[in-house]
Amino acid sequence: MATIQLFLLALIAVVPRVLAQSPIFGQCVPSTGVTTTATTTTKTTSTTSKTTSTTSKTTSTTTTSKATSTSTTTKATSTTSTTTVASGGTTCTVTAIAQVASATASCTAIVLSNLAVPSSTTLNLSKLKTGTTVTFAGKTTFAFTDWDSDLIDIGGEDITIQGAAGSVIDGNGQAWWDGQGSNGGATKPDHFIVLKTTGTSLLQNLHIQNWPVHCFEITSASGTTITGLTLDNSAGNAPNAASGGLPAAHNSDGFDVSGSTNILITDTTVINQDDCVAVTSGSNITVSNVVCDGGHGLSIGSIGGKSNNDVSDVLFTNSVVKNSQNGARIKTNSGTTGTVTNIEWSNIQVSNISTYGIDIQQDYLNGGPTGTPTNGVIINGITMSNITGTATSSAQNYFILCGSGSCSNFDFVNVAITGGKDDSCNFTPTSGNFKCT
Template sequence: MPEIQLFKVLLALVVVVPRVLAQSPIFGQVGSMHCVVQGNSTHGIKFRSFSVETSSSTSTTKSSTSTTKSSTSTTKSSTTTTKSSTSTTKSSTTTTKSSTTTTATTTTSASSGTACTVTAIAQVSSATASCTSIVISNLAVPSSTTLNLSKLKTGTTVTFEGKTTFAFTDWDSDLIDIGGEDITIIGAPGSIIDGNGQAWWDGQGSNGGVTKPDHFITLKSTGTSLLQNLHIQNWPVHCFDITSSSGTTITGLTLDNSAGNAPNAASGGLPAAHNSDGFDVSSSTNLIITSTTVINQDDCVAVTSGNNITVSNMVCDGGHGLSIGSIGGKSNNDVSDVLFTNSIVRNSQNGARIKTNSGTTGTVTNIEWSNIQVSNISIYGIDIQQDYLNGGPTGTPTNGVIINGITMSNITGTAASSAQNYFILCGSGSCSNFDFVNVAITGGSDDSCNFTPTSGNFKCT
């Protein structure tokens, strides 16, 4: 067939076929058809392409159990959502998240990432593995179980909501482990973390009696992390163990172990709670603890190693004061550049304290207490001792731990008549460069200082 006749036939098809298809029940709504004809110098006529473009309006099917929406453009489908009275499933073409009886309830937000609500301990693992916003809601932690938040995803926020409780456990493991980079741990208004300390308290703390958790909460946080507005009460022993942390701010906490002040049947007339430190800090740097109340039976804050640590705007009630130590005989025996400031210490054994361990080595450098108000101190207003052994003083100091660069300024208040306002017991040649200015604690008697500050207006009488 000559090329001109072939061209006429094909041209007729181009005109007729769309009309036929338009009347078809299948292709009647396809929209448009395009045939592209391209000349060719060798063959005269060439068909380059033939394409059909389709479009359809969204179709929606509704029933009592499911809703499906889809749209197509060369065939594209949107997320399908199925809802029922017992479970929720959200899926996309690339990601599927589901909730079951052992995983946290999840939701997804473009702004905050994946959120999980945890109401049972079995949900914790999946929540920490996949979610960056976790709500711990009225969680009851069973016996022999740690609330494990130690591997939070970077940038995760954990919110404690309602009341978190702990069943008695005859072991020495931690009850809450927290760790991660750039994490935020906050307490919702009215929330309480209750450690059920009454089940362990026997007046002996970690020194004996019933087996107790090693710590209530361990914290290993890096980056720029924040703990805020937590209300914690009745912890068994040692509330916070902060170790190997950096760049962390702790603010607005209430630690209330006041229920442990009363004796119980097992404590022999002593306060039932013992060794109930608020914050134990080791091997940490660039740490801030501020605007927090601690009611307990041991150190309010005790720094045993680390540097660049600020403790400010504290209220410490009933414990052992603001402390450095004990230092020596540990894996890290150096502490430097610590500031305690603008705080109240009341109804406590000590106000400001440094304690180092007998026969050990280490360094305590550039430590400052400033603007500290003390009241009703029962043992020492200011206490620096280098004679601790097995947790208690021997009366004979050693000089392996070097204490250098201690500043105390504007420390005022009262001690009980049976207390000593000041007690300093340094090893031979191991204390230097003490600067005490405007230190005035009254009420106690029989002050004892074997080392005199090298500058300031301090008098130990």
Template structure:
């Protein structure tokens, strides 16, 4: 029995050695395969390659890309968690078309700019009553960030934020000041927001010829620490609220920002004859300087790019707070202009609101009770 036991142990030992000597036929772990399939960092120098191979990379570097005319730098449908870095100078060929020049979508996407980079939209080439391409679609971006981008010369609107959720934009510089001469710049909104929720824009530095911020529709939106110059102000607008299929603006905080050398400072405009709502909007700690038309303007008569002079009540403006909104307008401007429909503006709270200068200090119709305009 003892001999049998010893032989069994020896045989078992041989068996173990034989098994260990055989080649490993197990499949490679799935995680390793994924890492091999998706390179850590890809650097692209042309738009076609970047768009074609974008899902193979966890980090994408767009290095001094010259995007051909009539082409979108297509970064839509990125894999979850992708990082994209703009490096060097990104340029765009000229063509009369609607764009966009750049488009992103995805979840947990990080977009930023390397030190010294520039994204030049070639806006001057698109002037003269031509169809102009929109600049940057941030559509269907979820739980994502866009930061430290240096943009100049957008042909028309800059960042179109639509159907986005939990999107943060920080330290975006948009310099369209070249459009101030020779009537080059038109409709150069910096940030257009529509049908989106939980959007935060902080530390923006904007020089343009239209709205610095234009909230068309959406909820839970914050704009803070912004510097706006040359445009139409900080706006709840939609070309205006009431002109689309989704016409709700709610829970908006616009704070700690300056508006200088602009047509308007604080602005809310709703569409004549339309329906929708603007509710729970706060402007706080806003400084105005050298405003040429209206320091504060709230109107419910917007139609086809110009006011009718007759307000309608289909888009009520309720729970509006202005706190510490101060500054000056030019001698030819109006300090505060309010044109509300009968009963369609209510529950407003204004404190430390002061606009000086202007040919007319205040002009108003149907201001909610309890609001003193001086």
């Protein structure tokens, strides 16, 4: 009996220690690691009379590993669409349009992953939380819809909109293109992307292609830098069954800027069939290191007949315009009023210009110029320097058609575009070495 009692006492002492080593009774399994990667993007805008100074913004993103536990009878997998970031924010990955509203309401880091936007739907990013970063990943697509609403709306303060490596935003323009653009034919979206950003906001590294008409409308925006974009509408150069032998895409402006201030567009390529950049109102706007291919050039206007008809302090610099109708252009609408003040083009290289190397005309109508200029829009303080290159033999190197007394203080220095013929200028720059022959 004593031997049995001793054995039982020893067993009672050992069993708790054995159970404590068993996973079934709560022994912790080593936790999986969490890796946090911080990406810092610096937004720098050169400070001149026509530029804006911006500051840097740091965006944190997080990758969380997934743990899978297995046994001989069951397998459990844990997944989540929301990842906690070390800084205390959240990253929301959006894969369906129905998730966009909740993501923009609650997240400051949003990834749009292979998002397919259905018919009659706008990708609404217009009310982003202050400081939000939105990343387009994979391919973003848009279904055809018979309406004139915009397809992407973006708005917010101190926000970043960026593209992940290899990402593409495809506007499915082929579904709308008919050679008429916004002048008729099928009902088309007014603009592909409307941008109303404030603070020190940044758009970077986006690849956008095949937009229906007018890619960007930058309106009521301020303090925004746009850099490293590729806008490629080259597929619209070819005619289609609806375009009557004309390029299928039409009115495919790259950037339309209105009512905005302190905007920088830089290090960007635009391949399209209309204005590369067109500024219709606003101030302190800089366009630099841009390549324009196939469109209508770097433009002011058209000005007049709109709610805001004043544009000032715009600089186009260090850029290339090729295979385009025009190089540098100012167009004001016939019989309207407004002001165009302190505009400069410098260090612009042009080639294969088919209509006008430099074009300033005050007889513009959407259906075509009238041939008779009006003087309601005042153009004052225009500088062109170091603009060189070639036009085709059927083009005019220079065309200036000002209304009576409405053009003044033009300074053209080292402007040398050759290859065209029959230049026509009814106003001579007040300074510089420019000759219109």
